Amino acid sequence: MVHCFHLAGFPKGLISCVTGKGSEIGDFLTMHPGIGCITFTGGDTGIAISKKAGMIPLQMELGGKDACIILDDADLDLAAANVVKGGFSYSGQRCTAVKVVLVMESVADTIVEKVNAKVAKMTVGPPEENCEITPVVTESSANFIEGLVMDAKQKGAKLCQEYKREGNLIWPLLVDHVRPDMRLAWEEPFGPVLPVIRINSVEEGIHHCNASNFGLQGCIFTKDINKAIMISDAMETGTVQINSAPARGPDHFPFQGLRDSGIGSQGITNSILMMTKVKSTVINLPTPSFTMG
Numbered sequence: 001m002v003h004c005f006h007l008a009g010f011p012k013g014l015i016s017c018v019t020g021k022g023s024e025i026g027d028f029l030t031m032h033p034g035i036g037c038i039t040f041t042g043g044d045t046g047i048a049i050s051k052k053a054g055m056i057p058l059q060m061e062l063g064g065k066d067a068c069i070i071l072d073d074a075d076l077d078l079a080a081a082n083v084v085k086g087g088f089s090y091s092g093q094r095c096t097a098v099k100v101v102l103v104m105e106s107v108a109d110t111i112v113e114k115v116n117a118k119v120a121k122m123t124v125g126p127p128e129e130n131c132e133i134t135p136v137v138t139e140s141s142a143n144f145i146e147g148l149v150m151d152a153k154q155k156g157a158k159l160c161q162e163y164k165r166e167g168n169l170i171w172p173l174l175v176d177h178v179r180p181d182m183r184l185a186w187e188e189p190f191g192p193v194l195p196v197i198r199i200n201s202v203e204e205g206i207h208h209c210n211a212s213n214f215g216l217q218g219c220i221f222t223k224d225i226n227k228a229i230m231i232s233d234a235m236e237t238g239t240v241q242i243n244s245a246p247a248r249g250p251d252h253f254p255f256q257g258l259r260d261s262g263i264g265s266q267g268i269t270n271s272i273l274m275m276t277k278v279k280s281t282v283i284n285l286p287t288p289s290f291t292m293g
């Protein structure tokens with residue numbers, strides 16, 4: 001990547017890529033007095049860096065618990081397709097993955113049935129075989145995900161598929177009847193496990209979304225655009241998608257999270273502004289000039 005910058009004409013030394021274990025060089029780099037700003041994409045590490053950064057300007061793109069709110073007037077085929085795409089693509093390992101489905105009770109059975117039908121067809125295995133669901137990034141990540149599933153199961157949630165794991169490979173799992181006392185309602189699995197919370201009012205959905213530590217993105221499925229805009233305004237997240245799964249979008253599009261999901265906003269213009277500092281120089285002339293009004 002740095003070579004590409006050099007080929008594009010960047011002077012040598014203007015951009016550097018320093019490699020090494022984050023735990024060894026991370027603090028040295030982020031707390032070095034020569035650092036003018038820090039931009040970081042990740043999860044808890046970003047929160048730790050922010051706490052140590054003091055007066056250094058920050059741009060943080062961190063975790064998410066993106067909610068998919070499905071109303072009873074939604075196109076349920078469209079909603080189910082987006083729940084699957086949003087929840088399970090890259091095995092759920094995207095900050096913008098759908099991480100909780102908040103569906104009106106009246107259409108919940110239909111949504112769960114439609115999603116289950118699609119989950120049943122997903123291919124599971126190694127990435128070399130182009131499978132849709134592949135192993136999660138580390139064993140500790142798989143253990144964490146398993147902990148969330150077992151907590152929900154013990155507290156009475158319904159596993160729609162058999163829970164299956166081989167090493168870091170976890171089979172896609174929809175967990176229905178999740179309630180707010182379960183960890184899965186709030187924590188980010190970052191894997192192919194998707195909780196469904198059945199709601200009885202739009203307000204309940206908005207409340208759950210805004211009570212989360214995270215506030216990255218969210219989405220709403222309804223045919224009523226006025227209602228969608230009203231809910232979008234009430235959702236305290238960086239972005240809301242109407243009738244599509246959350247997604248970062250093209251790089252010039254503003255991308256930001258609230259609360260533990262981030263600080264600042266990415267996007268070409270926003271990032272340039274964040275990485276530059278306004279500087280004023282005032283020339284005081286010996287005699288008044290016309291520009292001095």
Ligand SMILES: NC(=O)C1=CN([C@@H]2O[C@H](COP(=O)(O)OP(=O)(O)OC[C@H]3O[C@@H](n4cnc5c(N)ncnc54)[C@H](OP(=O)(O)O)[C@@H]3O)[C@@H](O)[C@H]2O)C=CC1
Pocket residue numbers: 020021022023025026027030041042043044045046049060061062063064094095096188190216257261262
């Ligand atoms: N909002 C966004 O744009 C995105 C957010 N995410 C979020 O990222 C999370 C998953 O990513 P994950 O990698 O687990 O996140 P982590 O917060 O665990 O970050 C891990 C990274 O931080 C490095 N690191 C470790 N210690 C330090 C330190 N002291 N200073 C600087 N860097 C350090 C690690 O390096 P090493 O490996 O060498 O130890 C590794 O590269 C999820 O929450 C996900 O939602 C993911 C994608 C996009």
Ligand SMILES: O=C(O)[C@H](O)COP(=O)(O)O
Pocket residue numbers: 093094095096246247248249
């Ligand atoms: O790495 C991520 O998870 C991305 O920032 C999200 O991008 P996407 O929504 O386009 O996958």
